[in-house]
Amino acid sequence: MTNNAIAFNAAKPLDFVAIGRLCIDLNANEINRPMEETITFTKYVGGSPANICIGMSRLGLKTGFIGKVANDQMGRFITGYLEREGIDASGVSIDRTGAVTGLAFTEIKSPTDCSILMYRDNVADLLLEAGEVPEALIQGAKMLLISGTALAKSPSREAVFQALEYAKKHGAVIAFDLDYRPYTWTSDEETAVYYNLAAEKCDIIIGTREEFDMMERLGNNPERDDHITAAKWFDHSANIVIIKHGKDGSIAYTKDGDSHRARSFPAKVVKTFGAGDSYAAGFLYGLMQGWTISASMEFGSAAACIVISSHSCSDAMPKAPQVHEHIERCLRGEITND
Numbered sequence: 645m646t647n648n649a650i651a652f653n654a655a656k657p658l659d660f661v662a663i664g665r666l667c668i669d670l671n672a673n674e675i676n677r678p679m680e681e682t683i684t685f686t687k688y689v690g691g692s693p694a695n696i697c698i699g700m701s702r703l704g705l706k707t708g709f710i711g712k713v714a715n716d717q718m719g720r721f722i723t724g725y726l727e728r729e730g731i732d733a734s735g736v737s738i739d740r741t742g743a744v745t746g747l748a749f750t751e752i753k754s755p756t757d758c759s760i761l762m763y764r765d766n767v768a769d770l771l772l773e774a775g776e777v778p779e780a781l782i783q784g785a786k787m788l789l790i791s792g793t794a795l796a797k798s799p800s801r802e803a804v805f806q807a808l809e810y811a812k813k814h815g816a817v818i819a820f821d822l823d824y825r826p827y828t829w830t831s832d833e834e835t836a837v838y839y840n841l842a843a844e845k846c847d848i849i850i851g852t853r854e855e856f857d858m859m860e861r862l863g864n865n866p867e868r869d870d871h872i873t874a875a876k877w878f879d880h881s882a883n884i885v886i887i888k889h890g891k892d893g894s895i896a897y898t899k900d901g902d903s904h905r906a907r908s909f910p911a912k913v914v915k916t917f918g919a920g921d922s923y924a925a926g927f928l929y930g931l932m933q934g935w936t937i938s939a940s941m942e943f944g945s946a947a948a949c950i951v952i953s954s955h956s957c958s959d960a961m962p963k964a965p966q967v968h969e970h971i972e973r974c975l976r977g978e979i980t981n982d
C-alpha cells in the first residue's frame with residue numbers, strides 16, 4: 645500500500661506548513677434557520693488553510709503556520725488556539741496597522757442548504773508581506789500548503805509566491821487547495837491568471853469541479869471533462885490532481901496516466917462546509933504515511949464525513965483512530981445517510 649507519486653524528504657523536522665488565512669468562524673447555533681432569524685453563534689478558529697493545518701496536527705503530524713492576525717483579542721484567540729493544538733505559530737505575524745480579523749458567519753438552513761456571510765474588509769490575513777514569510781520554516785518542512793484566497797490581494801499574493809519560491813528551493817512538496825471564494829476577488833480574469841500562475845508550481849492540486857471551471861473559464865474544456873482538466877497540469881509541476889464532486893465523491897489523476905475514484909461515505913450531515921478542508925487534511929496525511937492514492941482518498945472522505953456531521957470545522961477535525969473507526973463502522977453498515 646505505498647504511493648510512488650510523491651516523495652517526501654524524511655530528513656526534514658516539520659511535516660507540514662500552511663500559508664494563508666487565519667479567521668474566525670461564527671457558526672449558527674440555531675440550525676435549520678435563515679440568518680435573519682439566527683440569534684447565537686459559537687466561535688471557532690476558521691479559514692480554510694488554518695482548518696487544514698489543524699486537521700493535520702490532530703492526525704499527529706508536526707505542523708506550522710505562516711499568516712498574519714489582527715493585534716486584538718480575536719488575533720490572540722487564534723494564535724492561542726494554534727499553539728494549544730501543537731502548531732508552530734512562529735510564522736504568524738501580528739498586524740500593526742489596525743486591520744481586523746476576518747469573520748465567517750455561517751447560516752445553516754438545512755443540511756444541504758448552507759451559506760457563509762463573510763466580513764472581510766481590511767482583514768489582517770491579506771496583509772501578510774513577502775518579507776514576513778520565514779524561509780527557515782519552509783526549508784524545514786516536508787510539505788507546503790497554499791490556499792487560493794491568499795492570492796486575491798497584495799501583499800499576501802506576493803507572500804504566497806515567495807513561499808512557493810522557498811518551497812521549490814528547499815524541495816518541499818507543494819499542495820494547492822484552490823479554495824476559491826468569489827467575494828475576495830474583483831475580476832474573473834485576474835482570478836484565473838493568479839490561480840493558474842500558482843498552480844503551475846504545485847505538485848498536488850485539489851479543487852472542486854466549479855473551482856477548476858473558474859481557472860479554465862471553459863475555454864478549452866466546454867464539456868467540463870475532469871480528465872482534460874487534470875492533464876493540463878502534468879505539463880507543469882503536478883503529479884496529482886484531484887477534482888471533488890461533493891456527495892458524488894472525488895477523482896484523482898496522476899502524472900503516470902492513472903486515475904482513482906473515491907466515493908463519499910454516508911453521513912448524518914449537520915452542514916456541508918468544512919468538507920473540503922477535512923478531506924484535504926485526511927488525503928494529504930494519507931500520502932505522507934506512504935499510503936496509496938486510493939487509501940488516502942478514502943481516509944480524506946471519511947474525515948470529511950466526520951466534520952460535516954459536526955457543528956464546527958476546525959474543532960471537529962478528527963484524530964487518526966477516529967477516522968479508521970469511522971471507515972470500519974461505515975463498512976459494517978452502522979452509519980447511513982439521513
Ligand SMILES: Nc1ncnc2c1ncn2[C@@H]1O[C@H](COP(=O)(O)OP(=O)(O)O)[C@@H](O)[C@H]1O
Binds near residue numbers: 910916919945
Ligand atoms: N453530503 C455529503 N455526504 C458525504 N460526504 C460528503 C458530502 N459532501 C462532501 N462530502 C465529502 O467531502 C469531500 C469534499 O467535499 P466537496 O463538497 O467536494 O468540497 P468543498 O467542501 O471544498 O466544496 C467529498 O469528496 C466527499 O468525500
Ligand SMILES: O=C(O)C[C@@H](O)[C@H](O)C(=O)COP(=O)(O)O
Binds near residue numbers: 689692748920922
Ligand atoms: O475558509 C473560511 O474562511 C471559512 C471556513 O473556516 C469555513 O468553515 C469553511 O467554509 C470551510 O470550507 P470548506 O471546507 O471548503 O467547505
